[in-house]
Amino acid sequence: MPTPDLELIDVRKSFGGVQAVDNVSLSVQRGEFVSLLGPSGCGKTTLMRMVAGLLKPTSGDILIRGERVNDHAPYQRDISLMFQNYALFPHKTSFENVAFGLKYRGVGLAERQRRVREALKLMRLPDIQDRYPHQLSGGQQQRVALARSLVVNPAVLLLDEPLSNLDKQLRVGMQVELKQIQEASGVTFIFVTHDQGEALAMSDRIVVMNAGKVLQLGSPREVYNEPLSRFVADFLGQSNFFEGHIERTEGSQLEFKTDRGLSFVGIPHSETVSPNGRMTLQIRAERVKLSSSQPRPAANSFKATLERSIYEGTYLIHQLRLEDGCVLTSTEPAGRHLPSKAGSQVWVAIDPEDCRLLVD
Amino acid sequence: MTRPISLPFRSWPVPALLSASRRHPALGAAFLVGPAIAWIMLFAVIPLLLIAAYSFMRSGGSGAIVPIFTIENYSRILTSSLYRRILFESLAIGVESTAITLLLGYPVGYYLGRMKSSVAPFLLLLIVLPFWTSYLVRIFSWLLILMDNGVINWVLSSINATSSPLHLLYSHLGVVIGIVYSALPFAILPIYAVVKGIEQDLVDAAHVLGADEGAAFREVIFPLSLPGLAAAAILTFIYAVGSFLAPAILGGTGAVMISNVIINTFLVLFNWPFACALTVALLLIMLIVLAAAGRLVSLENIYGLRSRV
Numbered sequence: 113m114p115t116p117d118l119e120l121i122d123v124r125k126s127f128g129g130v131q132a133v134d135n136v137s138l139s140v141q142r143g144e145f146v147s148l149l150g151p152s153g154c155g156k157t158t159l160m161r162m163v164a165g166l167l168k169p170t171s172g173d174i175l176i177r178g179e180r181v182n183d184h185a186p187y188q189r190d191i192s193l194m195f196q197n198y199a200l201f202p203h204k205t206s207f208e209n210v211a212f213g214l215k216y217r218g219v220g221l222a223e224r225q226r227r228v229r230e231a232l233k234l235m236r237l238p239d240i241q242d243r244y245p246h247q248l249s250g251g252q253q254q255r256v257a258l259a260r261s262l263v264v265n266p267a268v269l270l271l272d273e274p275l276s277n278l279d280k281q282l283r284v285g286m287q288v289e290l291k292q293i294q295e296a297s298g299v300t301f302i303f304v305t306h307d308q309g310e311a312l313a314m315s316d317r318i319v320v321m322n323a324g325k326v327l328q329l330g331s332p333r334e335v336y337n338e339p340l341s342r343f344v345a346d347f348l349g350q351s352n353f354f355e356g357h358i359e360r361t362e363g364s365q366l367e368f369k370t371d372r373g374l375s376f377v378g379i380p381h382s383e384t385v386s387p388n389g390r391m392t393l394q395i396r397a398e399r400v401k402l403s404s405s406q407p408r409p410a411a412n413s414f415k416a417t418l419e420r421s422i423y424e425g426t427y428l429i430h431q432l433r434l435e436d437g438c439v440l441t442s443t444e445p446a447g448r449h450l451p452s453k454a455g456s457q458v459w460v461a462i463d464p465e466d467c468r469l470l471v472d
Numbered sequence: 473m474t475r476p477i478s479l480p481f482r483s484w485p486v487p488a489l490l491s492a493s494r495r496h497p498a499l500g501a502a503f504l505v506g507p508a509i510a511w512i513m514l515f516a517v518i519p520l521l522l523i524a525a526y527s528f529m530r531s532g533g534s535g536a537i538v539p540i541f542t543i544e545n546y547s548r549i550l551t552s553s554l555y556r557r558i559l560f561e562s563l564a565i566g567v568e569s570t571a572i573t574l575l576l577g578y579p580v581g582y583y584l585g586r587m588k589s590s591v592a593p594f595l596l597l598l599i600v601l602p603f604w605t606s607y608l609v610r611i612f613s614w615l616l617i618l619m620d621n622g623v624i625n626w627v628l629s630s631i632n633a634t635s636s637p638l639h640l641l642y643s644h645l646g647v648v649i650g651i652v653y654s655a656l657p658f659a660i661l662p663i664y665a666v667v668k669g670i671e672q673d674l675v676d677a678a679h680v681l682g683a684d685e686g687a688a689f690r691e692v693i694f695p696l697s698l699p700g701l702a703a704a705a706i707l708t709f710i711y712a713v714g715s716f717l718a719p720a721i722l723g724g725t726g727a728v729m730i731s732n733v734i735i736n737t738f739l740v741l742f743n744w745p746f747a748c749a750l751t752v753a754l755l756l757i758m759l760i761v762l763a764a765a766g767r768l769v770s771l772e773n774i775y776g777l778r779s780r781v
Contacts, residue, residue: 186679199673216682
């Protein structure tokens with residue numbers, strides 16, 4: 113296996129007794145797109161700043177292309193960082209902004225000019241090189257910032273929520289573009305975000321963090337479909353959770369009984385079964401099927417009252433109340449839905465394959 | 473049925489004025505800006521106009537002003553080498569003191585502005601602390617420091633660095649020292665404010681792109697602090713050229729500045745028209761210098777900062 117571009121070994125950071133980053137280990141291969149995903153305050157930005165050298169880890173090692181860089185200043189590391197607010201130098205033109213990193217990496221003037229022009233062209237920004245940042249639109253500023261951090265061809269490019277200042281239309285377009293640019297350049301990207309959609313859309317692997325710890329590390333499909341904890345299941349997408357216990361096991365299948373007495377049968381046996389039997393059942397909102405009559409077979413189907421439907425354009429979100437009083441959320445693509453009259457009686461069906469048991 | 477409650481302040485003029493200003497924005501502006509304008513008109517603009525008017529009149533001796541139009545006061549300034557020399561001396565002291573003040577003040581403002589510790593506000597307080605004591609007392613204390621048997625000469629002679637005392641008092645240098653001392657807070661504060669306003673992200677961006685501390689200062693912090701430096705320069709220069717107490721106490725006859733001459737002309741010679749003409753001449757020279765400086769360092773245009781600052 114080749115030397116990873118970035119390796120974190122038991123990295124910790126504490127701020128006056130508070131563990132901001134708690135024992136994080138991670139290995140990122142060349143050309144990978146890895147997202148650090150988590151809510152604000154989860155430690156993702158602190159972790160990124162330690163990689164950049166803007167913060168010193170309390171303990172642990174940071175290796176860039178096999179070299180331990182703990183004691184290296186940011187300007188001694190082969191990294192680059194794209195800031196959330198872009199941090200373009202307001203007194204320098206776009207050209208000077210993009211050329212800055214090349215200048216301090218000892219690239220000669222002619223070569224510098226060539227590479228800056230190339231980078232601006234790649235970002236589809238050829239005509240703005242003499243403009244100052246405040247003369248550029250938000251989207252253009254962002255491209256200049258990306259060009260500036262990418263043009264130095266770093267071992268690791270860190271991106272700190274770079275899309276969060278864009279409006280939604282532009283953001284989705286930039287996701288695709290960013291991914292294309294990353295693939296074309298072959299540069300290793302560490303992308304910090306709290307936006308699960310961004311992380312799922314672009315990443316090769318996602319590091320889900322909370323309270324300074326890595327909760328799960330895997331491909332977008334893995335972390336979405338096979339969450340290892342309730343936090344990860346809850347953070348990505350929209351889910352229903354039922355607390356309860358395993359009632360009985362029959363071969364490779366098991367029956368789960370919620371605390372309110374609802375019974376789910378035929379759930380595939382998972383390896384992570386809690387010893388005392390207390391578990392949480394996760395059902396994704398988009399996997400809850402609604403029908404107006406009782407489905408066949410009748411197993412795992414429940415009568416429910418449709419309390420309200422929220423129209424979101426692409427999706428309809430239904431809030432349902434089961435007969436035992438539990439609230440259930442179901443989403444479906446809008447356009448082919450049941451008459452969404454509040455108060456109407458519907459049937460809810462859940463495929464046992466869509467049930468996931470979580471330990472906590 | 474409930475009766476509408478009549479609130480006593482309904483009859484006060486302020487809410488009425490406020491609501492009127494909502495309907496007529498110009499009225500609201502007049503209401504807000506008016507008092508300040510009136511104050512400036514009464515105590516700055518009208519006196520200045522009076523001074524300008526007097527400067528074209530004749531002196532009748534013993535303080536009398538003869539309302540006959542004349543330009544002889546101005547021709548006297550232009551033809552007399554004495555007044556030209558004093559004006560030049562004042563501007564020279566102004567330029568020197570400004571340069572020294574900025575050289576001393578920039579590092580302090582920079583250091584305080586970049587300081588992350590909570591000690592910074594305390595240190596700032598120490599810088600403005602001298603303002604709490606009388607300016608006169610502070611200038612007199614410099615007398616004790618600079619005079620021939622003062623603190624500096626005592627130290628120099630006790631370490632055998634000098635055989636005879638340095639004549640610091642009643643000299644050009646003494647006046648510059650006094651002005652630099654008293655102008656320093658005016659220079660430090662704007663530099664501090666601008667340096668403090670520089671986003672840390674910009675400095676971090678320079679570092680991650682490969683710039684070490686020196687390069688980040690040269691490329692990012694210093695250029696972005698120039699507006700503060702310009703403000704400090706203008707404040708210090710105006711303050712220095714118009715100095716009166718420092719030259720009066722520390723300069724003696726060794727370094728006479730224009731303000732001292734103006735006050736003398738008013739209060740000792742009682743030649744009000746000529747004093748007024750000197751005042752107007754000083755004002756014009758200052759305006760010309762500041763306009764030239766403003767054109768030279770129009771920072772907003774150079775750095776395209778107009779929308780940010």
